[in-house]
Amino acid sequence: MLVDADLHIHSHYSRAVSKAMTIPNLAKNARFKGLGLVGTGDILNPKWEEELLKYAEKVNEGTYERDGIRFLLTTEAEDDRRVHHVLIFPSIETVHEMRERLKPYSKNIETEGRPHVNLSAAGIADLANELDVLIGPAHAFTPWTSLYKEYNSLKEAYGDAKIHFLELGLSADSEMADRIRAHHGITYLSNSDAHSPMPHRLGREFNRFEIEETTFEEIRRAILKRGGRRIVLNAGLDPRLGKYHLTACSRCYTKYSLEEARAYHWKCPKCGGRIKKGVHDRIMELADTEKGPKDRPPYIRLAPLAEIIAMVIGKGVETKSVRVIWERFLREFGSEIRVLVDVPVEALAEVHDEVAKAVWAYREGKLIVIPGGGGKYGEIKLPEEIRKASIEELESIEVSVPDGERPKQRSITDFLGVET
Incomplete structure (x- = not known):
C-alpha cells in the first residue's frame, strides 16, 4: 500500500x-x-x-x-x-x-x-x-x-x-x-x-x-x-519558493551573490540588516559530486494549490474566496496531488479555467518563480501570454521564463508505474 x-x-x-x-x-x-x-x-x-x-x-x-x-x-x-x-x-x-x-x-x-x-x-x-x-x-x-x-x-x-x-x-x-x-x-x-x-x-x-x-x-x-x-x-x-533558498538580507530581502555578501561582511549596505546565506549557496560550498545514487526516489516539485489559486484570483491565500475554489477542486478530483500533477488540464478547466492554465504552466515549467531568500518565501506569477490564452492555445504558446525553465514534470503515475 x-x-x-x-x-x-x-x-x-x-x-x-x-x-x-x-x-x-x-x-x-x-x-x-x-x-x-x-x-x-x-x-x-x-x-x-x-x-x-x-x-x-x-x-x-x-x-x-x-x-x-x-x-x-x-x-x-x-x-x-x-x-x-x-x-x-x-x-x-x-x-x-x-x-x-x-x-x-x-x-x-x-x-x-x-x-x-x-x-x-x-x-x-x-x-x-x-x-x-x-x-x-x-x-x-x-x-x-x-x-x-x-x-x-x-x-x-x-x-x-x-x-x-x-x-x-x-x-x-x-x-x-x-x-x-x-x-x-x-x-x-x-x-x-x-x-x-x-x-x-x-x-x-x-x-x-x-x-x-x-x-x-x-x-x-x-x-x-x-x-x-x-x-x-x-x-x-x-x-526556489523556500524562504531561505537564495542569499539575502533578513530585513529588506535584497538578494546577494555569495561573493557580494562576503565583501559586505554579511551586513546589508541598503538597510544595515543581516545577510543570511542561502541554501543553494551553502550546498554549492559543500558540493563534491554532480550525480546522486541510482536508487534515490524521485522528488516532484509542487506548489500548494491554495497558493496557485490565490495568485490567479488576486486574493490572500487564507481568504474565503480561495477556500471555495480549493474545495471545488477537491470535491471533483479527490486530492491536491491529482489536481496539481495528474488530472488533464481540460478537466481542470471545467472547474476553473484560469486556475487550470496556471496548473498547466507549473507542470510545463512556464510559471514564473521569483526565488525566496532572507526569510521571505518565493513567489509565483503567471505569464500574461498564458493568462490571455485559451486552453486550446496553451501548447502553442512560447514563453520565456526569466529564472530559467525547468524540465516538464511527469505525473506521479509516470514516476511510480502504479495507480495513486
Missing part, C-alpha cells in the same frame, strides 16, 4: 505556532490534503501528549488514530548549538523515558513544544540510538537552526552516532542534497514543519511510503530500506 506522510509538524505548545494546531484539526485537514499519516510533533511536551491520548485512539505501539488519520510519535529538539533534530519514537513508554533522560539538560522540556537540550548533536543521537528512536537533522540546510549552519559534515556533527534520515527542508530538494556524496546512503524525508493546519502549510511537503500497514514499525523499515518497504517519492515545494 502507498501512504502519504508528513512527519514533522508542531503543536500549539511551540512558539510562533497557530492555536488551531490541535489533534482534531490536524486530522480534519490531513483528510482534505490527502495525507494518511501525520507526525504528532512536540510529543515530549506532556500536555501535548495528554491531548493526543484524549483525542486519538491507540492502534498499536507508537501508532494512534483519529478520524481515519494515523499519527506517529514525533518531536523536534534543539541541541546546545541551536541545531534542530527530528525524532520518531517507537512507543509512548520510550517518549517517557526520553523525557526523563533529557530533563537534567533542559529547562523547558515540560513547557515548550520544541525543547532546548543542553547536549551536543552527538549526545542526543547517542541517547536516541540507545532507546531505538529514529533521529536525523531537521531542515538540514536552513541558515538559522540547521546542521549545515553549524557544521560542514554529518560526521562532524554526530560523530560515530547513527542517524537514520536527513530532512531536506523547504529550500532544498533531493537533487540539491545529493551534490554532497556523504548523503548518498541516507534516506531523505520531505516534511512540512507546519505551524498551521491550513492546507497550504500542512502537507506542503510529504513522503510517499510503500508499506504493508500504517504503523511505526513499517515506517521504520521503509526509512531503513528493509523488507521491501521504502519511500517511493519525495514531494515538496519548488526549492
Whole structure:
C-alpha cells in the first residue's frame, strides 16, 4: 500500500505556532490534503501528549488514530548549538523515558513544544540510538537552526552516532542534497514543519511510503530500506519558493551573490540588516559530486494549490474566496496531488479555467518563480501570454521564463508505474 506522510509538524505548545494546531484539526485537514499519516510533533511536551491520548485512539505501539488519520510519535529538539533534530519514537513508554533522560539538560522540556537540550548533536543521537528512536537533522540546510549552519559534515556533527534520515527542508530538494556524496546512503524525508493546519502549510511537503500497514514499525523499515518497504517519492515545494533558498538580507530581502555578501561582511549596505546565506549557496560550498545514487526516489516539485489559486484570483491565500475554489477542486478530483500533477488540464478547466492554465504552466515549467531568500518565501506569477490564452492555445504558446525553465514534470503515475 502507498501512504502519504508528513512527519514533522508542531503543536500549539511551540512558539510562533497557530492555536488551531490541535489533534482534531490536524486530522480534519490531513483528510482534505490527502495525507494518511501525520507526525504528532512536540510529543515530549506532556500536555501535548495528554491531548493526543484524549483525542486519538491507540492502534498499536507508537501508532494512534483519529478520524481515519494515523499519527506517529514525533518531536523536534534543539541541541546546545541551536541545531534542530527530528525524532520518531517507537512507543509512548520510550517518549517517557526520553523525557526523563533529557530533563537534567533542559529547562523547558515540560513547557515548550520544541525543547532546548543542553547536549551536543552527538549526545542526543547517542541517547536516541540507545532507546531505538529514529533521529536525523531537521531542515538540514536552513541558515538559522540547521546542521549545515553549524557544521560542514554529518560526521562532524554526530560523530560515530547513527542517524537514520536527513530532512531536506523547504529550500532544498533531493537533487540539491545529493551534490554532497556523504548523503548518498541516507534516506531523505520531505516534511512540512507546519505551524498551521491550513492546507497550504500542512502537507506542503510529504513522503510517499510503500508499506504493508500504517504503523511505526513499517515506517521504520521503509526509512531503513528493509523488507521491501521504502519511500517511493519525495514531494515538496519548488526549492526556489523556500524562504531561505537564495542569499539575502533578513530585513529588506535584497538578494546577494555569495561573493557580494562576503565583501559586505554579511551586513546589508541598503538597510544595515543581516545577510543570511542561502541554501543553494551553502550546498554549492559543500558540493563534491554532480550525480546522486541510482536508487534515490524521485522528488516532484509542487506548489500548494491554495497558493496557485490565490495568485490567479488576486486574493490572500487564507481568504474565503480561495477556500471555495480549493474545495471545488477537491470535491471533483479527490486530492491536491491529482489536481496539481495528474488530472488533464481540460478537466481542470471545467472547474476553473484560469486556475487550470496556471496548473498547466507549473507542470510545463512556464510559471514564473521569483526565488525566496532572507526569510521571505518565493513567489509565483503567471505569464500574461498564458493568462490571455485559451486552453486550446496553451501548447502553442512560447514563453520565456526569466529564472530559467525547468524540465516538464511527469505525473506521479509516470514516476511510480502504479495507480495513486
